[in-house]
Amino acid sequence: AGTVPEPPPPEAAIFADLSAEELRAVRAFLLGRPELALAPGRGEPLAKNSLFLVELLPPKKRLALRYLDQGGPAPRRQARAVVFFGAQAEPNVTEFAVGPLPRPSAYRPLRHKGRRAVPFAARPVTALEYELLQRKLAEATAPLYRLLRDTTGFWHHNCSERCLTFADVAPRGQAPGERRTWFMLQRFVEGHFLHPVGLEVLIEHSAVDPRRWAVQRLWYHGHYYASAEELARRYERGELPAARLPPPAAPLFSSYVPRGRFTTGTATDVHGAKVCEPQGRRYRLRGNRLEYGGWSLAFRVRSSAGLQLFDVRFNGERVAYELSVQEAAAFYGGHSPAGMQTKFLDAGWGMGSVTYELARGIDCPEAATFVDVHHLYDADGPVRFARALCVFELPTGVPLRRHFDSDFRGAYQFYAALEGQALVLRTTSTVYNYDYIWDVLLYPNGVLEAKVHATGYIHATFYTPQGRRYGSRVHAHVLGNLHTHLVHYKVDLDVAGTGNSFETLELQLENISNPWRPGERVVQPRLQRQPRRSERQAAFPLGQALPRYLLFSNPRQRNRWGHRRSYRIQPSSHAGRVLPRGWKEERGIAWGRYHLAVTRHHENEATSSSIYAQNDPWEPVVDFESFVRDNESIEDQDLVAWVTVGFLHIPHAEDVPNTATPGNAVGFFLRPFNFFDEDPSVASRGAVIVRPLAAAAARVHIQRWTPASAGPCVSPGPFTYNGTYWQE
Amino acid sequence: AGTVPEPPPPEAAIFADLSAEELRAVRAFLLGRPELALAPGRGEPLAKNSLFLVELLPPKKRLALRYLDQGGPAPRRQARAVVFFGAQAEPNVTEFAVGPLPRPSAYRPLRHKGRRAVPFAARPVTALEYELLQRKLAEATAPLYRLLRDTTGFWHHNCSERCLTFADVAPRGQAPGERRTWFMLQRFVEGHFLHPVGLEVLIEHSAVDPRRWAVQRLWYHGHYYASAEELARRYERGELPAARLPPPAAPLFSSYVPRGRFTTGTATDVHGAKVCEPQGRRYRLRGNRLEYGGWSLAFRVRSSAGLQLFDVRFNGERVAYELSVQEAAAFYGGHSPAGMQTKFLDAGWGMGSVTYELARGIDCPEAATFVDVHHLYDADGPVRFARALCVFELPTGVPLRRHFDSDFRGAYQFYAALEGQALVLRTTSTVYNYDYIWDVLLYPNGVLEAKVHATGYIHATFYTPQGRRYGSRVHAHVLGNLHTHLVHYKVDLDVAGTGNSFETLELQLENISNPWRPGERVVQPRLQRQPRRSERQAAFPLGQALPRYLLFSNPRQRNRWGHRRSYRIQPSSHAGRVLPRGWKEERGIAWGRYHLAVTRHHENEATSSSIYAQNDPWEPVVDFESFVRDNESIEDQDLVAWVTVGFLHIPHAEDVPNTATPGNAVGFFLRPFNFFDEDPSVASRGAVIVRPLAAAAARVHIQRWTPASAGPCVSPGPFTYNGTYWQE
């Protein structure tokens, strides 16, 4: 904190997120256009035109490459602005390109491929709409004041200590144009996500005039009611089974306050193992450009969906033009509406903008470098999220490679190893209950790993016995609902250039005659190469096994040994299908049909999802299937890999208080496959070679290229934290 | 080095490896039995009776549990001794139980389930046999002196600098009783595994009299020859294509010597990030007993197969009675015999005994605790392998769990997290070219992870154009042959007792009517529970998808919320079938048929493989299929989980000089699933909770249970290494 970051070099600056100044300039420019009639965003009414989101509109790839590779002019910086036109007879959402920055002078509408406008009902819910909904909910549950107070000890009105809060689920209806949301009431204690009180309320709120909103249905302890009045009446009449929730007991089960003891008696009240940097940073961070052990890249944090890398190179050669998070889905099952209806598509919940502060020493090691980011997302100006991103070198705990060359007589020819470290680039997204930890790891051997850990609170509903079909009871009144996490990544690999082909390799058994023993047969594995020539041939459905080698090659470049220079995608995933193909909301995650789909790059297929998918998954604004449907040739083309990873999460008692990270990570590796002539980590001076000077004697010759001793480390300063984010 | 380890507590001592004194006592006792007529092991002749291996014979489970759980007497310590009876008319291998230790007084033969004796041809090759084979090979290749010298610049006879060496492959024939081995000649430079010269020689060596051994065939640069003389003759006549290997150039491509530069210019000649322990160890190691964050276990390193844990408990409650490495297979394909024939079963290569020294600061962090182990394996006494095992706490780089509880108004209710650390228990096996890194990770939330990384040299053969069907050319004359790595683990889970049942959970879609919108349908996931009642129902073949939740439960114990207390196995693997079921050598890895097989525990089904599988895979001494074939009931029984993990390795240029660890790890998690009432890591005092004192202000209240500041760390001492192992 307090250190002024170095400015990015120009090749990364073209991909840098908009600065606070740029965000303000775009906002001021658009608010100054009378024809747009924009009102400030956060105040009432809903029926207004407002600027919802401003973020960088990345340059067209063609222009960026002309600049990066051919000395062409730097592409002009532009913004993407999302405007909710709520003050019109036919409200809609329109996106604009605004530029040039830093002094915008023009704007033009941006169209999604094959679409006119974005339906107004597809827009994310704003803070204002939530405020109005909360008022509506309080008003609607007023008749339930006694019921709630009696059975939960908490209430809504004039509460100070024992308040109720709510969580809402999505999608908000069953068909396009609908906007009707189930709200689940919770006791507002630490970890309220685990404190549902058993009341869920459906509010129809499609109108821009909140006076037309209405409660359509209630669910209480396993039964449906047409109105709060009906439920209240039956309660007053004593027709409901008494189901009083006991007061929350200390220590609160949903909190992080330690309780109990490990019986091993091994200390936990002292600090455990830490990461330290005895000789300082071995990476270079200038603005949004990062360099480490052969790797260089530019990064940003899209307010709409999160981490996005550009111009990812190893030893100066581009490996990927882009690598970015596209969407995170969690599709649930349950017995109550809040389980049954929930199909979260987190980009619609501001996944890219909920990048809260990372704690030094816990979320990232003490020595990490932290970077602030700005979002203008449902706000009247840029909001600074301090320490939203961190960069650190991680000792992986395992050597990158090692070998002990035994002489089988008590000694050895040599021992050699290269220490294991990786650079980690990390952001998080806390989407209400869940915390995603987004990592990119760079290894000095040309391997890149993208990984996401899931932690935070589970999305839990009120326990009823019928709920057991859908998960585990994780506390007296809490059901942890089963769900599938799916995460989608875009990887615009450019393997030694943009003209790439794609093939898969698998093992195939052959049965041949034994060449040294006539009459005998040998069965052995051989390579099964399958060039995939069109998009359909390169779309691998979930539920079917993925070939184990997925290779992107430059068909016109070979390494020294005559092999096509290639990079491999190696997923680590337990993803499965979440809905039948084509079924209602499944259209909104057409990307989730495939472990991997390889498509031809098109400027108008920039993302696989959008912030609108959540509230209109039925006719999604971005239809990923259309990327594949035209079945273009993918031979020697600019290819994009779309990777889905995920896992089935059946919550269990150990998800309380929070889902833990061990075992809950998925992702993929990008690995060179005959891209180089040998392992490029041979360039590292971190190697150690030991050769005995005399056989079986203790005297050795140690060859190394780093100082014999690494000094002490770890900052002696105390842990600090701030946690606020503020508008500048 | 130099620290005397604490003795183990009695409950772990019963599982401790034999001490040097115990090994010596067993050897002295057996050598003193005239009826065995044992000769010292390492000297000639082959035709003798010799003691090959002595290791702990673990106590019968029944007796161990009576001791551990019911205050019964400590089981007597016994040894397992493997004797090669080569001095007999009908040589064989016999195993004996020897006891009681420390002063043995009796021995009795040990039988393998359903077997008489072990065929002599199935025995591992000893150092003596290798010495004799090397002599034979030198003699047999004498006619090729000129050919080799001319074409490789290296030779066999009276060489000092430029010698040839060899690597042999297995199995050694095509049928039981055969012992005929292909030897591949290599230039003896640093990393000779990558320097095949293109000559492979088949020697028949089944006789105990080496004078009866014979060269049966040769392969040279793609062609077969009946004898060295024939090959030499054709060379002298100029009938062979000239294929001279250039002299090895510096820097040698197969060495770890750094070469080239990363273009990023980020430093690698200084030390990178390290692991440090600012406040000392948070684990306790007494002899072979390890305790950490709720976990306790006993460990040993089986000379026959490696790491073995016993009595694995969390908070005093047993989770697994045993967890052990059973076997590691690597099955290859190729165009030359050394590719075609190679089906490595590493337990037959002393996988458990090749546990060479771990380098401080590279193989394990500076602060790790190192433990010596002893093996009496093809030796005339116990051999000490210094620092063969290490234990350290690893900062995982990611919090164990965390949550930021936003108030969506620029501040938050709280931020909370638990730092991420795990304890690592590590050994390695360097089986000639390959280095396996065997890890067990203990997380304080009741999760255990078993993982193996593959590194070291690939098994490479001489490149010919036909070889491209079987891998990649990784250097001018080197083919990296494709192969499948399979690793087998035994996990004798005892989930809250020995009486366990097994079931799988998967997601199933249901189509129901929407309870709040008549006429509408809801498709949603629900749990699909499949109790698996017999062994056949619980054997999951490779090539078919594994259900995602594999649960071992105590059917008579429920957690606080009414769920069967369970542990889950979650594999991380890309294993595939290596041969058709039942095909010749495939019988030797019947365990490799299944991702997971769950069997009833039997004392005579202690291991799934043996040190004999390599040299007789056709009629394996341990027939894993028989464990499953009787299809016993597995309901409320003592169950054992047998887990196969692996991956397909198609070598590529980046495997030179060595296969790197990133992306080359497989393993599995053991995770509690409603075993506890909540996440047991709530007992850790490593949590931090931050609550803002005033909304949107920088003042916070930090609640933590560890000191505010962790001091500096990392030892300032220089890197040291020894690397020898010696007989005591």
Ligand SMILES: [Ca+2]
């Ligand atoms: Ca297309």
Ligand SMILES: [Ca+2]
């Ligand atoms: Ca591309």
Ligand SMILES: [Ca+2]
């Ligand atoms: Ca059985």
Ligand SMILES: [Ca+2]
């Ligand atoms: Ca068991």
Ligand SMILES: [Cu+2]
């Ligand atoms: Cu989840």
Ligand SMILES: [Cu+2]
């Ligand atoms: Cu391999």
